Amino acid sequence: MDFRIRHLTVLLLFLIGKVSASEDVRFFSVETGPEDTARPRGDNFLSGPVTVTVNVQQSVSRIGSHFIGVNIDTGTVKDNWISLNFSSKKVLSMAQALAPTYFRLGGTYADAATYDFSGGYSHTSVDHDAELGLTGVITPFNMTAKQWVAVSEFTRAVGWDMIMDLNALKRNADGTWNPDNARQLLQFSADRGYRIAGFQLGNEYDYYQPTFNITVSPPQLAKDIIALKNVLSEFPNYYSAFVIGPEVVHDFRFYVWGFLISGASNVVRAATFHQYYFFGLHAKLEWFTDVKRMDGLAGTIDQMFEATRAINPNFPVWLSETSSAYGGGAANISDRFVAGFLWLDKLGVCALKGVETVLRQDFYGGNYALIDYYLNPNPDFWLTVLYKRIVHGPVFSVTGRKDIRVYSACANTDSFSPGSLAVYILNPNNYSVTFDLPQFKSQPRYVYSLTAGDEDGLLSKFMALNGKKLELVDDKLPELLGQLVPSGGVTTAPYSYTFVVFHQAAVSICREF
Ligand SMILES: *[C@@H]1O[C@H](CO)[C@@H](O)[C@H](O)[C@H]1NC(C)=O
Numbered sequence: 001m002d003f004r005i006r007h008l009t010v011l012l013l014f015l016i017g018k019v020s021a022s023e024d025v026r027f028f029s030v031e032t033g034p035e036d037t038a039r040p041r042g043d044n045f046l047s048g049p050v051t052v053t054v055n056v057q058q059s060v061s062r063i064g065s066h067f068i069g070v071n072i073d074t075g076t077v078k079d080n081w082i083s084l085n086f087s088s089k090k091v092l093s094m095a096q097a098l099a100p101t102y103f104r105l106g107g108t109y110a111d112a113a114t115y116d117f118s119g120g121y122s123h124t125s126v127d128h129d130a131e132l133g134l135t136g137v138i139t140p141f142n143m144t145a146k147q148w149v150a151v152s153e154f155t156r157a158v159g160w161d162m163i164m165d166l167n168a169l170k171r172n173a174d175g176t177w178n179p180d181n182a183r184q185l186l187q188f189s190a191d192r193g194y195r196i197a198g199f200q201l202g203n204e205y206d207y208y209q210p211t212f213n214i215t216v217s218p219p220q221l222a223k224d225i226i227a228l229k230n231v232l233s234e235f236p237n238y239y240s241a242f243v244i245g246p247e248v249v250h251d252f253r254f255y256v257w258g259f260l261i262s263g264a265s266n267v268v269r270a271a272t273f274h275q276y277y278f279f280g281l282h283a284k285l286e287w288f289t290d291v292k293r294m295d296g297l298a299g300t301i302d303q304m305f306e307a308t309r310a311i312n313p314n315f316p317v318w319l320s321e322t323s324s325a326y327g328g329g330a331a332n333i334s335d336r337f338v339a340g341f342l343w344l345d346k347l348g349v350c351a352l353k354g355v356e357t358v359l360r361q362d363f364y365g366g367n368y369a370l371i372d373y374y375l376n377p378n379p380d381f382w383l384t385v386l387y388k389r390i391v392h393g394p395v396f397s398v399t400g401r402k403d404i405r406v407y408s409a410c411a412n413t414d415s416f417s418p419g420s421l422a423v424y425i426l427n428p429n430n431y432s433v434t435f436d437l438p439q440f441k442s443q444p445r446y447v448y449s450l451t452a453g454d455e456d457g458l459l460s461k462f463m464a465l466n467g468k469k470l471e472l473v474d475d476k477l478p479e480l481l482g483q484l485v486p487s488g489g490v491t492t493a494p495y496s497y498t499f500v501v502f503h504q505a506a507v508s509i510c511r512e513f
């Protein structure tokens, strides 16, 4: 999904009657009135600790080292990377802090790109998009060698594993995918020794009709992805690269099933889908702390699993493009402290449901990026780094309460001793909540309390860790240390999220994985 043009396109198509209001429910925003909210009222909810029990006897799924990844939208290439400076020390530090990770270069503009390396390395064709927003249609553009070299060298330097979204709309007269231009990119990359972990073909097929006025059926797309796998096998460098698909954003059940059953299940590494909670342009601050909206994601994931499990109960599912709000995120909300509630909850829900990988839209670009246009970290950058450092391995189910969210998994053994347990808690309420964790009451623990970084509160551009505002120091990340607390319960501040690591929990499942 392109972060700027998507909403313009939808808006335009809507105005000219190409998209009906009902079709737009693909974005499944939950419209709740002020009286219809999960936010509890009354003192009985506000007083008294919540008892939390973690079922450490049995894990429900597992978080791998590549659980969280990042996207950069292909539209950013079209705009010649906007202000993204791949040589910036700040950018390099922040990107390295996210490694190991998948990095997907993809989106609506992937299907508008031609790889034009004819100009060679020094070729520049900065084609700034004067037409953007005027017609609302996706216009073709050329990705130059210089642009491709820049991102490929960067990816290599920071240790990211790239997933390249290739143009699926290069088609022959008979409707089959034409791989000629993709071969040029592969040859160019192979000649330079670029490692590319995986590939995709196109973006959001179930939305091609309104975006491109064409339809690609699930069986056709399955043929295309098999053709792509065959093309990759022509290149020793990419012979073992994986392919993923079908990148749906709406038709989670039928399209995915039709794609997999038509032969794609033999070649794709994972079935992929996209998800956003609502449209950024109209988003309201309170939607970002609304547990009812958070709850919507589980149903979407269930639909994906319904399709994949009909093929194979263990087929991996990836959420390969996701953020708070589509249309580039909500201006001045999706890049603020408050955005972390939907993001952390999404990570918790995906971990619990067994979604293997979650690719954040996006690292850079739009309002929902982890780093801003001045190349400084947004609050969700810190949250993502902390999550990667703290949480890893088997995932456990947890009891909680309606107005708060609690998740648990093993603690990352890169940072903590084997057997350590992580619990993470979202308090999206304007009151403080205290937790009893009877299993761990007498144990020491490291607490990472994350609150708004300044007086702007939920709309703060900053995040504080245990009361200290997080900022880069000399273009590097500061130490991100937990506070050692000897025993007791856990009290969470209003509007906060908290990681707690019980480093002496000696959970056997967390020792052995
Ligand atoms: C990009 O970053 C490098 C390294 O900090 C710097 O030398 C260069 O001037 C920057 N480029 C731009 C266009 O800001």
Ligand SMILES: *[C@@H]1O[C@H](CO)[C@@H](O)[C@H](O)[C@H]1NC(C)=O
Pocket (backbone or CB within 6 Å): 114, 116, 118, 140, 141, 142
């Ligand atoms: C892309 O490059 C090709 C070959 O160099 C050129 O013919 C074409 O006009 C370019 N297209 C755009 C949209 O710039």
Ligand SMILES: *[C@@H]1O[C@H](CO)[C@@H](O)[C@H](O)[C@H]1NC(C)=O
Pocket (backbone or CB within 6 Å): 213
């Ligand atoms: C969409 O495609 C159809 C069939 O190819 C064509 O007749 C129609 O004019 C196209 N619509 C637009 C808006 O381009």
Ligand SMILES: *[C@@H]1O[C@H](CO)[C@@H](O)[C@H](O)[C@H]1NC(C)=O
Pocket (backbone or CB within 6 Å): 331, 332
């Ligand atoms: C976001 O904040 C900037 C800077 O304060 C302001 O210029 C802009 O109008 C705001 N955008 C919206 C949609 O509120």
Ligand SMILES: *[C@@H]1O[C@H](CO)[C@@H](O)[C@H](O)[C@H]1NC(C)=O
Pocket (backbone or CB within 6 Å): 430
């Ligand atoms: C908390 O939110 C409720 C409902 O939105 C409101 O009535 C109450 O005044 C708020 N309390 C504080 C301390 O802000």
